[in-house]
């Protein structure tokens with residue numbers, strides 16, 4: 339168990355791997371329901387309005403969006419979230435659909451690559467290293 343600083347209230351706590359303390363996790367769960375219900379009723383809201391109307395901090399809303407628990411229903415996600423690979427605006431999560439596909443296929447490649455025997459380390463270049471001065 340590690341003592342880490344809670345991302346939300348900045349208090350140290352004993353973490354089992356998460357970045358939020360138990361008190362904040364509970365708060366986030368309550369806020370999640372509030373925000374989810376709000377978005378359900380007000381489909382084309384933006385984060386400023388949601389934060390104001392629900393009294394949930396933007397930081398928590400962003401956290402929920404990045405976790406993929408919330409989806410803001412607008413074509414470009416209001417530019418709040420961008421794909422971590424190609425920087426395209428997305429509605430939820432960390433990667434756009436294209437990049438998720440790329441990551442998935444590159445993981446497939448890695449799996450097959452790992453099955454092959456490892457390439458031998460390259461021979462040192464003797465010609466080059468023997469050349470001293472002119």
Ligand SMILES: [Zn+2]
Pocket residue numbers: 344345346347348349358359360361362363
């Ligand atoms: Zn906390």
Ligand SMILES: [Zn+2]
Pocket residue numbers: 421422423424425426433434435436437438
């Ligand atoms: Zn992308």
